[in-house]
Every structure is written in structure tokens, then in C-alpha cells.
Amino acid sequence: MGKAVATFAGGCFWCMVEPFDQQPGILNVVSGYTGGHTENPTYEEVCSDTTGHVEAVQITFDDEKMPYKDLLDIYWRQIDPTDAGGQFHDRGRSYQTAIFYHNEMQRTAAEESKRKLQESGKFTKPIVTPILPAKTFYPAEDYHQNYYKKNALHYKMYKQGSGRKAFIEKNWGKKDESDRRNKLTPMQYHVTQEKGTEPPFQNEYWDNEKEGIYTDIVSGKVLFSSRDKFDAGCGWPSFTKPVDQDEMNEVLDTSYGMRRIEVRSKTADSHLGHVFPDGPKEHGGLRYCMNSAAMRFIPKEKMAEEGYGEYLRLFD
Structure with a gap:
């Protein structure tokens, strides 16, 4: 197969780059906006919840080294998939979760992954993250790219202060022992x-x-x-x-x-x-x-x- 693209929305895109970046087979991770009805939206416009866009990351990867199903596993472990109103302290449409599929294989894999998570009993509430066809992806402003590297201290404080870090540690901690x-x-x-x-x-x-x-x-x-x-x-x-x-x-x-x-x-x-x-x-x-x-x-x-x-x- 070779080079492929995956797109995930998981709330604030600052926190969605680090988990994928530098994993084997990952070629590039870009923060941006997708799913809305306006062209070339700005950060302020997206945050106003008037564009229909969500903050997302688009990942270019080598699917022979990093299968799409492994990306899905990483994705689920970064979010609260039972929250339809945003993520953690970030509320509103622009912070909602979503998996945007680029082909039929990704759609099938995403739906199967979502079903398994629901049946696993990991969460008592329903898994509400939608699986949607990919739309035009607009890269965010430069200062948002690789934020976890450029502003490491603020990034760590934000991830902790938003409640994301505690949620991940409580619900996932280490990967399952088995x-x-x-x-x-x-x-x-x-x-x-x-x-x-x-x-x-x-x-x-x-x-x-x-x-x-x-x-x-x-x-x-x-x-x-x-x-x-x-x-x-x-x-x-x-x-x-x-x-x-x-x-x-x-x-x-x-x-x-x-x-x-x-x-x-x-x-x-x-x-x-x-x-x-x-x-x-x-x-x-x-x-x-x-x-x-x-x-x-x-x-x-x-x-x-x-x-x-x-x-x-x-x-x-």
C-alpha cells in the first residue's frame, strides 16, 4: 500500500499531535480544521462555532509500518468518546470528536473499532464519536503546528489543566496487561x-x-x-x-x-x-x-x- 492519510478530531488539536508524532511509520502530523462549510477558516472563526468546522489533525503515514487500525487504537486513548459536547474543559462544536474516513477500508475499520470499544465495557456511557466522510482539511496557523514542541511548558500545563491528562491516566493508564x-x-x-x-x-x-x-x-x-x-x-x-x-x-x-x-x-x-x-x-x-x-x-x-x-x- 504505502503512503496514506488519516484525519481525527479529538478536541484541542494541540493535544492530538504528540500521541502520533514520531511513532514508527508516521510521516507528518498537521493541525487544522475540517468538517465545516466555510473556506480557509481562521482559528478565531472556528472557535466561534459559526463555521461548522472542528479542530482536527491530519496524519500522513506509511500503512505498511503503521496500520490504520493501530492509529485508531492510539486515537481512542486520547479522547472521551462519550462526550458529544466537546472535550474536557473545552466545550462547543469546534471541540467535538470525529473520525473522518478517506476510503471504504478506513470507514469499515473505524466502525469495527468503535463497536469493539463499546462492547469492551471500558465506558458505561454510549460511544458517541461519529464516523464521517472526510472533507477539505485546512491547515491551522503556523503557531499551532507542533505546539507541544514549540511551547512545551504551556502545552503540559494545558493538557493537565484541561482535565485530559487525568482522564487518560484514569481510563487507560498503561495498556492492558494482557x-x-x-x-x-x-x-x-x-x-x-x-x-x-x-x-x-x-x-x-x-x-x-x-x-x-x-x-x-x-x-x-x-x-x-x-x-x-x-x-x-x-x-x-x-x-x-x-x-x-x-x-x-x-x-x-x-x-x-x-x-x-x-x-x-x-x-x-x-x-x-x-x-x-x-x-x-x-x-x-x-x-x-x-x-x-x-x-x-x-x-x-x-x-x-x-x-x-x-x-x-x-x-x-
Whole structure:
């Protein structure tokens, strides 16, 4: 198949970019307006609820690497699909949810996905998100694009203050345990979900010297680059720094009578390993001691093929 387009409305479009952006197979995510009756609407016009448009995101993706049904799974986990009047603290037509299908396959997949969610019992109220034919999509103003990157602090405060973050954590939290048990090997599950530790010198990447990136085995988010990997002599893959510090959650770990700093992935809330202050001083002095089972290595020559082409800049 190859390149395809998906369009989702989920309330404020600021909060609908990050969950899809940088996932494997995602080529582009644009914030904009669709579903209405006016041409080239502005943000102010859409917010006035006079244009018929909703805030939405249009996603260009490679459906061989990211199937449409997986996009639907991500979508449902970002919204309250039982709310017909808006989303969280944002009320009105422009903040309503909708799935806009671009072909018959997407319509069928969306309807099946909606049916399964309703029958799952996850929500006691009816699922009211409509499934509609795609209409002209108008990109929003530049300052709205990739807002979560451009205005990270305000974005985080808004996502929390609007009630979206708490809703997602309450209703979805981690992905269902059975789903992760099915997708992960016993060691991967033990490490990422049970805060386990794999044996030193008997794991996949401790002595890997190939060029490439290390991604979260659960979420697919990029964690580390081979350029920052070094041999710490400990038997586990070690790095001087992560690619994106925002994807790292560092928490105090007092297990086994020790005081250590645990490293967890932000998106998947997976246990990755620990960070210690005994790394190379010339590179900041930190040692991110990771478990191979928490990561997936993607060789440099396959990064573009697997949807991580933008990270080739790490090897310039």
C-alpha cells in the first residue's frame, strides 16, 4: 500500500499531535480544521462555532509500518468518546470528536473499532464519536503546528489543566496487561512491567557496537543513540545521555536497601534501568545503565525504512 492519510478530531488539536508524532511509520502530523462549510477558516472563526468546522489533525503515514487500525487504537486513548459536547474543559462544536474516513477500508475499520470499544465495557456511557466522510482539511496557523514542541511548558500545563491528562491516566493508564503480555517476551515483560533486571553480559545489546538508535520496546519512542553508547564494563548497555530528555522519567528507587535513580520511559511508563553519576566526565559524568530487554535496536541503514529517518541527523 504505502503512503496514506488519516484525519481525527479529538478536541484541542494541540493535544492530538504528540500521541502520533514520531511513532514508527508516521510521516507528518498537521493541525487544522475540517468538517465545516466555510473556506480557509481562521482559528478565531472556528472557535466561534459559526463555521461548522472542528479542530482536527491530519496524519500522513506509511500503512505498511503503521496500520490504520493501530492509529485508531492510539486515537481512542486520547479522547472521551462519550462526550458529544466537546472535550474536557473545552466545550462547543469546534471541540467535538470525529473520525473522518478517506476510503471504504478506513470507514469499515473505524466502525469495527468503535463497536469493539463499546462492547469492551471500558465506558458505561454510549460511544458517541461519529464516523464521517472526510472533507477539505485546512491547515491551522503556523503557531499551532507542533505546539507541544514549540511551547512545551504551556502545552503540559494545558493538557493537565484541561482535565485530559487525568482522564487518560484514569481510563487507560498503561495498556492492558494482557496486551503487553502477548506482545512482549517473558524477559521484556519482567523488566519493563515488573521493574526487573536482566543478567549482565547475557543480554542482547551490552556489547553491540553497530550504529543506530535504541527505541522503547513498548512505545517505539527513540531513547538513545549508538553515538552516546560506551563500554562501562558492567555488562549492560550504557549511555552518556538520552536522545530526548523529556522521554525520561527519573524517580527515586529505594529497593534492596539502596538509593538509586530509576529511569522510566515517559510515554509507556516502562522501567528502563537506572542512571548513575559515574559516567565519563568529559561527556557529563552520567551513566544511563539500561536493560537490553527494555529496548529495540534499529540499525542506521534501516532507520528511514522503519519511519525514523529524521533521526539520521544524529549521525551527521
